[in-house]
Amino acid sequence: MSGNTTRFIPSDQSLRGVRVLSVALNLPGPAAVMRLADMGASCTKLEPLPPKGFPKGSSSDPMGLYAPHAYAQLHEGVKVVQADLKSDKGQAKLHGLLAKSDVLITSFRPSALKKLSIDWTSLHAKFPSLIMVSIVGAKGAAAEIPGHDLTYLAANGLVNGLNLPSTLFADMAGSSLAVEAVLKALWQRARPVRTHGKGVFHEVVLEDAAAYLALPRHWGLTLPKGSVGGAHAGYAVYACIKGRVAVAALEPHFAARLAEVAGIKAAKPGQDLMVLPSTRLKLTEFFAGLTRKQIDALASGHDLPLLTMT
16 A cells, blocks of 8 residues: 555655654654655555455545545655554564664554553664654653643643634644654764664653744733734734735834835834834724735835735
8 A cells, every 4th residue: 555646756865765664643643754755764654454344455544534635645655554563463564664664653652552562662672773753642641641732732722712723733843843853863873972873762742842832822922912912013914805914014124114105103203103003903994995916016015024815
C-alpha cells in the first residue's frame, strides 16, 4: 500500500539518507513525517490492519477514514505498510523495519507503547542507535488521560466562548516540535562525545505545544486591552464593500501612513491616534466605503500591510 498519488519530489535534500519509521496516527505524527519527507528523509509508516469489513489495503488511520484528501497530502512520498502489532508476525515486521531505521515516531499513550513492546526501554536494548520521538498529550501520568487538540487548547485559554478554534493549533505546533526533536536528536547522535552513535529519546507534549502558542495571550498581547488583541485600531479586521480587510499597521510608521491615507489627524502633537475609539470609528467608515480592489491599490501604492478577504 502506498500513500502517494503523484510523484513526490522533496523540496530539499537536507535529510537525504535518514530513514524514518512512524507508527503515529491521526495528525501530529503524520504532519511531522510529511515535513521530514519534504526535507529528503526516506519515510515509512506502519499502520494497523484495517477494521473488519473494510476492503484490504484500506487505511486504518482515522484521518484516512474521515478526511481522505488530507490523508493523501500527509502521506505523499511516504511508504505505507500495515501489520497487527499485537501478533508475532506484526512484531517481526516492525523489528525488521526498525533494524533499517534511524528514527521512530510514535503517538500512543505510554501504557500502549509498553503493551506493544515499543516503549523506549524495550527498543533501546534491541536497537541502541535508534532515535525515538514519542508524541503524547500531556506530561507524566496525565499522558494516559484521553485528550485532543481542543482539550489542549482549552487547558491553555485558547478556546473562546462556544466557538471552535479556526485550525488544529496544538496538533500542528506539536508536529513542528516533533520535527525539531528529530533534528536535535540527529545532531546529538552525531556529536563526537559520549552520545556519539547512540540512540536518543525525546518526548513531545501537545499540551506544551499549546502552552507555547498561548504565550502571547499570557503576556497580554492578544487580550482585548493588548496591542494585537483589539486595543490598536491599526491592527484589526474591518468590513469593506463585498468583503473584509485585515489591517496590520502596527508599527508607528505604518500607523501614521494609514491615518494619513484615511484622512485622520491628531488633535495635538504626539497623540497616539490608534488607541482612540474615534479612530476605530473613522477607519470603520473609511474601509466600509471602499471595494477590495481599491484597498489593494492603497496597499501597494502606499506600502501598507493590508490584505483583503471575502
